[in-house]
Each structure stands twice: as C-alpha cells, then as structure tokens.
C-alpha cells in the first residue's frame with residue numbers, strides 16, 4: 135500500500151487506457167509499417183483460424199508445433215540469412231530464455247544500461263556475473279571484457295526502444311570478436327524498418343551470422359502480429375529447444391498468428407514503399423521540430439522521444455495531447471532514468487503527412503505554454 139502511495143506522489147503511477155483508434159491519431163504504437171490492420175494479413179489470420187482453430191493447444195515440444203509455425207521459422211531463417219530460427223511466444227520470453235540458456239554461474243553477461251527490461255531481467259536471473267555498461271560506452275565495455283575470464287556474452291538492443299538511437303554495432307562486433315565473446319542483438323525495433331528488405335540493423339550494416347551469432351526479433355512491432363524469434367546457427371537453435379525454459383514450458387503461440395506473420399513477412403520484404411513513406415514522415419517531423427525548437431532526442435528511427443524531464447509534466451502533456459486528438463504516451467522512470475521522463479512519439483507508414491503537421495502544431499502550442 136505504501137508502495138502505491140509513493141508511486142502516486144512521485145507522478146509514477148501507471149494506469150491503462152482503453153484505446154479507441156477511431157477518434158484519435160495513434161502516435162504511440164510500434165506498428166511501424168501499418169500491418170496490424172492490413173487486409174492481407176487479417177485475411178491470412180482468418181483463413182488460418184478456419185484451418186487451425188484459435189489456440190495451439192500445447193507447447194511446441196508436446197503437440198503444439200504446427201506446419202504454420204514450422205514454415206514461418208524456415209522463412210524467418212531465410213529472411214535473416216541464418217541457418218535456423220525459433221519462435222517464442224513473446225519477446226520477453228525469448229530474451230529471458232535465451233540468455234538463461236547460454237549463460238550461467240561462472241560466466242559473464244555484459245549489457246548496455248538502456249537495454250530493454252527483458253534483456254536486463256535475463257542477465258540478472260541467469261546466475262552469471264552481470265555487468266552493465268553506460269549507454270553505448272564501448273570503451274567501458276572493453277575494460278570490462280579485459281577484466282574477465284571465462285565465457286562472455288554481450289547483449290544489446292539494436293534500436294533502443296525508449297531513445298530510438300542505434301547501438302554502436304560495428305564496434306561491438308569488433309570488440310566481441312577480439313575478446314572471443316558472444317554477441318546477442320535484440321532488433322525488435324529494427325526489423326521491418328531498417329535495411330533494404332526490412333532485415334533490420336544487421337542488414338543495414340551488412341553484418342553476417344559470424345558477426346552477430348544471436349539475433350532476436352519480435353513480431354508484435356513492425357510485423358504487426360505477436361510473438362518473437364531467435365535466429366542463429368543450427369547448434370544455437372538446438373541448444374534453445376533443449377534447454378530454454380521459456381521455450382519448453384509454455385504454450386505455442388496460435389498457429390493463425392504464425393500464418394498472419396507469414397503474410398506480413400512477404401509484405402515487409404516486397405512493399406518497400408512502406409519504409410520509404412515512414413522515412414519521409416520521420417524527416418518531416420524532425421525538420422519541423424527543429425524549426426520549432428522542440429527538445430527532441432537524437433534519433434533517426436520511428437521512435438522520436440521529446441525530452442520533458444519531470445514525470446508529472448510529461449503525464450500532463452500526454453493528457454493535453456489526447457484532448458487535442460493525439461495518442462502519445464508519457465514514458466517515466468523506471469522505464470527511463472530519473473528526470474528523463476519523455477513523450478515517446480512513434481511513427482507509422484499508416485500516418486498521413488497532415489497528421490504529422492497537426493501534431494507538430496499541437497506540440498509547439500503546448501511546449502510554448504509550459505515554458
């Protein structure tokens with residue numbers, strides 16, 4: 135009870151909002167390519183429900199692994215140019231399960247301080263010596279690697295989920311190879327958005343499976359569906375199937391979701407106009423915000439945070455935006471560091487240029503009022 139009171143008095147109390155997309159423009163979803171409501175994806179889902187029903191009925195290793203799951207895994211392996219891919223029911227579970235399967239007592243796990251909570255929880259619960267380095271600080275990481283012996287796993291977000299900036303991946307690849315450490319990249323926000331065919335940060339930087347042996351992606355963001363995957367070598371995937379507890383001891387995601395994801399994967403690869411449109415909306419927003427002196431954080435991704443600082447203030451601005459017809463979420467500690475509360479504005483290929491212009495006008499008005 136005291137805990138709840140404390141959260142309220144600090145402006146950190148969270149409540150859920152029932153979303154009615156009909157009346158507001160949504161600037162806080164991770165549906166970057168507008169595929170969650172795409173007609174082809176929805177039809178693939180409906181048709182698959184007729185065949186498979188709603189639930190998978192079981193875990194993958196019992197009798198929940200359908201042809202739909204299997205085909206999607208093969209297609210994801212090809213898409214990411216890895217030997218194999220393995221579906222998990224959520225990204226949170228993929229991260230916790232993978233880190234726990236690969237690192238334990240006597241090993242080392244190194245993570246960027248701004249990594250997604252699921253990666254941090256995986257490192258913490260693994261039993262390995264767990265070290266966090268300040269955001270993108272490869273010099274610090276190098277010191278930590280030099281001062282440790284034994285098996286080492288370095289884990290990073292590709293595109294950082296609350297800041298929108300990207301990891302110094304070329305340096306991380308270099309550093310991990312020099313130190314015989316394994317590198318795991320969570321590209322939840324890169325897949326679909328970055329790279330020529332939507333292959334994410336790895337495709338954009340032309341990195342291969344030797345550079346990044348453990349690659350994680352989620353399906354609930356640009357794919358517009360639900361679930362997640364790990365892509366990597368035959369040995370990696372077999373190790374996860376045999377030992378990742380969050381893979382073994384949970385119900386497989388619905389096969390119709392897998393079928394819908396197969397449809398969205400095709401669109402991601404083929405419909406490059408979605409990435410181009412998204413980029414043009416981001417450019418429009420960044421250019422406009424710079425002219426209006428809005429305090430944007432440095433990011434080229436569809437995640438464009440506007441730094442507010444104070445948690446109450448961020449919540450108030452989010453409420454005022456809602457009154458003006460825009461859904462923008464306020465992100466507060468502990469999701470982000472203290473005094474770094476922000477509006478996390480995200481863009482989607484389904485937005486119109488006029489939506490962005492109106493959002494800029496409203497942000498300008500609210501920002502001027504407050505300062």
Ligand SMILES: *Cc1c(COP(=O)(O)O)cnc(C)c1O
Nearest residue numbers: 224225226250295322352354361
């Ligand atoms: C969303 C997200 C996850 C978790 O994925 P879910 O499928 O939502 O559980 C993991 N890592 C990052 C970076 C994310 O943004």
